[in-house]
Amino acid sequence: MKTLAVKLSVVLALAAVILWTAAADAQNGKPPTVKEAMSKLNKGPASLCPLVGKAIKADPPNWDEIQKESKQVLVLADALVKNDPPRGDKAGWDKLAKAYWANAKQLDDAAQKKDKNGAAAAHAKLASSAGCNGCHKAHRN
Numbered sequence: 001m002k003t004l005a006v007k008l009s010v011v012l013a014l015a016a017v018i019l020w021t022a023a024a025d026a027q028n029g030k031p032p033t034v035k036e037a038m039s040k041l042n043k044g045p046a047s048l049c050p051l052v053g054k055a056i057k058a059d060p061p062n063w064d065e066i067q068k069e070s071k072q073v074l075v076l077a078d079a080l081v082k083n084d085p086p087r088g089d090k091a092g093w094d095k096l097a098k099a100y101w102a103n104a105k106q107l108d109d110a111a112q113k114k115d116k117n118g119a120a121a122a123h124a125k126l127a128s129s130a131g132c133n134g135c136h137k138a139h140r141n
Ligand code: HEC
Pocket: 034, 035, 038, 039, 042, 043, 044, 049, 080, 085, 086, 096, 097, 100, 126, 127, 128, 129, 131, 132, 133, 135, 136, 139, 140, 141
């Protein structure tokens, strides 16, 4: 139990750092680049998407934490839509970025309603490796 508590506090501390950097960027007024957004969303186990996925599975879930994270996921997904792709055609990018955004929106809506099953389903779509690979193949350098 004690080690679990320690692990949890490490995860929460990391989440706080991520949220803080995302908020600091938002205050600068410039939207994050695709690389910055991807890195904050998906790079490593301490990035937002894996963290929020873990948090949804907790029993009971910490909705305050999940809601903050899902809002940040949505802001970063929005940055994908607003940016041009580093590679590949813009029309294809728009479709994939908007699909990613729609899953992020579904996740945030479910989180705001504290709907555990809905949040888990939306997160599974957001984290689907088919989605990652399809977009990387077409648009990642
Ligand atoms: C809508 C398109 C899209 C989707 C969906 C997407 N990615 Fe990416 N990702 C990119 C692009 C484009 C880059 C390259 C950004 C650059 O280097 O400019 C990238 C880069 C990355 C990077 C490297 C970040 C860095 O710091 O250099 C990681 C890690 C990553 N993606 C993970 C994922 C994972 C995991 C998923 C699925 C859960 C995913 N991505 C889904 C478009 C996407």
